[in-house]
Amino acid sequence: xxxxxxxxxxxxxxxxxxxxxxxxxxxxxxxxxxxxxxxxxxxxxxxxxxxxxxxxxxxxxxxxxxxxxxxxxxxxxxxxxxxxxxxxxxxxxxxxxxxxxxxxxxxxxxxxxxxxxxxxxxxxxxxxxxxxxxxxxxxxxxxxxxxxxxxxxxxxxxxxxxxxxxxxxx
Amino acid sequence: xxxxxxxxxxxxxxxxxxxxxxxxxxxxxxxxxxxxxxxxxxxxxxxxxxxxxxxxxxxxxxxxxxxxxxxxxxxxxxxxxxxxxxxxxxxxxxxxxxxxxxxxxxxxxxxxxxxxxxxxxxxx
Numbered sequence: 676x677x678x679x680x681x682x683x684x685x686x687x688x689x690x691x692x693x694x695x696x697x698x699x700x701x702x703x704x705x706x707x708x709x710x711x712x713x714x715x716x717x718x719x720x721x722x723x724x725x726x727x728x729x730x731x732x733x734x735x736x737x738x739x740x741x742x743x744x745x746x747x748x749x750x751x752x753x754x755x756x757x758x759x760x761x762x763x764x765x766x767x768x769x770x771x772x773x774x775x776x777x778x779x780x781x782x783x784x785x786x787x788x789x790x791x792x793x794x795x796x797x798x799x800x801x802x803x804x805x806x807x808x809x810x811x812x813x814x815x816x817x818x819x820x821x822x823x824x825x826x827x828x829x830x831x832x833x834x835x836x837x838x839x840x841x842x843x844x845x
Numbered sequence: 846x847x848x849x850x851x852x853x854x855x856x857x858x859x860x861x862x863x864x865x866x867x868x869x870x871x872x873x874x875x876x877x878x879x880x881x882x883x884x885x886x887x888x889x890x891x892x893x894x895x896x897x898x899x900x901x902x903x904x905x906x907x908x909x910x911x912x913x914x915x916x917x918x919x920x921x922x923x924x925x926x927x928x929x930x931x932x933x934x935x936x937x938x939x940x941x942x943x944x945x946x947x948x949x950x951x952x953x954x955x956x957x958x959x960x961x962x963x964x965x966x967x968x969x
Contacts, residue, residue: 809946
């Protein structure tokens, strides 16, 4: 029990570090559109889903999002991240149970797209208007790219880690 | 290493289709021929300006008394200034085509463009 707590705390701080670190990547120079990021922290969520299970992944996600918005962002960014994170977690969890037809890349793309959809829904609620909805296509296209990227990283990661983790949740 | 599977392509295709579908509907949601800037604060009624009308600077106050300025000039609109901390709205820059969208979350203000750009895939 205590071991799990320590492990989850470590993973949450790793996710937090990744989400802070990716703010330093000047992605805006490449694609000058707001709201687009790599989503490196999602690797940790996928890792937790893959090796630990839904509840650990959810706990790590909640800690990461809460601390992340305390470190910069504020309440609006907390709502956006949380809505995106929760929707993404649910979608990825649903797809993880179908490993014979969908690889981690597909799971990652779906997770990224769900994250963006959740963010747009949250911003529609905050702004109580439908205007953000029309920005969704831009974010979905970015999800296709960033999801493929993080999914590929995740494939490389699991290939290395499968040697060390005997018990897999899946 | 596991290879890309058929399901991955389905997911990628579905995301692409969804994006294209929403973009198509979004581009056609207003009267053709002209572009309009829609400004809304905290979900309130939209104030609509024609982008082809005269240039103007609109000073507004959003949620939490955060002031911001919308500039309409040369057939485009933008957040020219905002009191918000992150200035993401200003960094979004000029919006000059249908479906263009900028938001200032702290001020709960949205600026979106509707209408036809007057160009399509063929005439561009």
